[in-house]
Amino acid sequence: MSTLPPELAEEAARIAEYAREEGLDFFETVFELVDFDQMNQVAAYGGFPQRYPHWRFGMEYERLRKQHTYGLSRIYEMVINNDPCYAYLLRENLPVDHKTVIAHVYGHCDFFKNNVWFRHTNRKMMDEMANHATRIRRYVDRYGYEEVEQFIDVALSLNDLIDPHSMFVRRAVPEKPADRDERNIEGEVVRYPAKSYMDRFINPPERLEAQRKRIRADRLKARDIEPAQPLRDVLLYLIEHARLEDWQADILSIVRKEAYYYAPQGQSKIMNEGWATYWHSTLMTRYCLRDDELINYCDHHSGTLAGGTGRLNPYKLGLELFRNIEERWDLGRYGKEYDELEDIETRRNWGKDRRRPERVKGKESPGREKIFEVRKIYNDVTFVDEFLTPEFVDQHDLYHYRYDPATGRMVVVSRDFAKIKRQLLFSLDNQSRPYLYVVDGNYANRGELYLAHKHNGLDLQISYATETLKRLQRIWGRPVHLQARINEEMVLFTCDTQQSRQQAITDELPKPAHGL
């Protein structure tokens, strides 16, 4: 493990210079040369040199090592979203590979720094991860390895239950219903308009008094409702409300922090890889490539973009979408008039008479300007939603496939644009994980936790759900419930200390504080 040798460091500085000229804007980037085993270790640690002790990193390491040993795949590079950015290069690579990877890394760094979805990530995560490790090691010393490890296992089961959007919501300090004073009650009391001499009859005082009483009672009740609205950040709710030891709450918050840190990377895989690939390709072919390196570069580049049959490669998809956007904006294929064109042929020929600007630098052309804007404000879902066009789907032979129980294979179902897009968006939405909410923290006034699954097309897998519920119960202490739609029926899964059971939801069951 070492820093770059001088000739590579020089090369890196030169590439950084070109990248800046092209308008990329990135944190200072520190490169490290590692051998393949170190690369596998770093990758297993999620890109960081220090993580808390946990077997799952060992598991990932073993998988990566096997993949490498049997030559199934290799990792060329790793970049960490941090200021400064850290990037690892594989020592065994050829110089031309190093150059390509360095250019690629600058693309990622630019994305990390500028994409709005990364705005709230901790840019000192390197330190934070090391601190997490130290804290957990201390707990291990104090409470025992197995005890801490088991708790981490439980916490990891709930790892996904965060709300990535909550980072962007700035809420005013919530007004406690009880704080509102008596006078405001009058505003909610219904009064019919009446002449003053009729008021006593149209708005009889006893009725007004009854209304006031009801409103007061409602407010009193509302004060006790927890959470105030359905909450996606289940982890936060547990940290704040579950009866935990300090160290347990701390471990939960560590797991939660790390989940929030990794969330934007999951949300923008296609864009991030597409952007980095766009730039390594541009920088290499325009500035850095020597004649004798051409073949090796092409080999590497095509390997990155290779799809294989039936496989959608995020590098490829991202790159092609960015190029498509650039072309469309260069040729004026956007705006109301273009969007309303029905005929695919007319759309294809739109703007054909315009000449695309050549050898553009930075944001000189409308296309470039657009893609820089796109890299700033979109994530994978909005990116695909906005820029996947029927022409694109057609050009790249995209299709929608589904498992066929009859043959036991994946089968092409259709090449219909709407279906393909819906499927793609669905698999990107929340990274294909279900949405769960805390809807009641004091269910039936028994201190029980009530979660609800927001159904959007797919059922939860029951066996996993009950196991996870058991683990949730261990954190919460009191019984926990999960409301989910299974085969068109609403089912309530319940887990208390002894057993778990499920029942159909009927009107007899007490309702949670919030519906979904």
Added chain:
Amino acid sequence: MTVVYLKIQKDHQRFRTIVKGRIREDLRKFLTRGELIGKEGRHLISIPVRGIDIPTFRYGSNDDAGVGSGQGKAGEPVDTDGAGIGPGGTEPGRHILEVDISLDELADILGEELQLPRIQPKGKHRITAEKERYSGIRQTGPESLRHFKRTFRRALKRQIISGIYDPHRPRILFERRDKQYRSWKTTLKPQSNAVIVYMMDVSGSMGNEQKELVRMEAFWIDTWLRRNYEGLESRYIVHDVRAAEVDKHTFFHLREDGGTKISSAFVCARQLLENQYTTDEWNVYLFHFSDGDNSSESDNRECCRILQEHLLPRVNLFGYCQVASAYGSGNFVHVLDDHLSGLDTVITTRVNTKDDIYDSIKAFFSPGK
């Protein structure tokens, strides 16, 4: 600046021990057997990857759909080597290559597929040796285990960094955070009393090829058990019409001729067990390798009788492995299956080529006896 400082070996060790089922019983039900697909020549080979699947809330099985790219009309199957951008996504920067794997490499993988035989604690050697070693350092502990030198060094460092240290009046005071304690690790070494008796048919009908197969299989069983257990004894018996106990080297290198009388080996094994390995002190594993071509029907009956009355009651496992032979009738495996089926201490396998050895060993050990 070099920042990389890795500790993954510990996590890896921990994971390996969990997978082997030695610790964390609670995780056992989440163990998965994944596989990587490799290629040997034109054949696909699966490389097992063990994993632990932490339960999370996730979508059920109606999730099997996605978007791919390529040729193909509606209704045509997709090549399923990649599932497009679906759940899990595609890993960054990894390129798929083809791979060659030899049988030797597979042998390494073997151990991960098998369960260890459940050797029961028996006899006077059953005490597991427990040993404490002071091998580490930690931040908490009893004062009696304080590591003075390290604590001193840390305190000194802290004082120098914070500027309190005065070289003319060097006074080092410990604070709580400076203190370092020795920590210990308890290692357990299971002492198991187990004996493995290998019996091999070396009669004329067993050609070199057959013997080679037997040797390979016996070799792997032996290697593998020894890698996992301390205190194993191995005994070797060869037989044609008579049986004799031999040493390991002879067993693996002997060339013989003659007829076959399988019962002779069983009689020999019985004597061995009765004289030297009492049931209440030893776990006994019997393996018999033959081409299944016994000399007479009456001897077959005799074999079953000895097995049932004398051998099976005292063994944990009787494994019979029959190798294919050009001469023999290969009948003995049927005899065993007919007479002794339903007994879970008896496992029979057949090995025709080298490739079957793996499956045979798997069959012997997968019940975890």
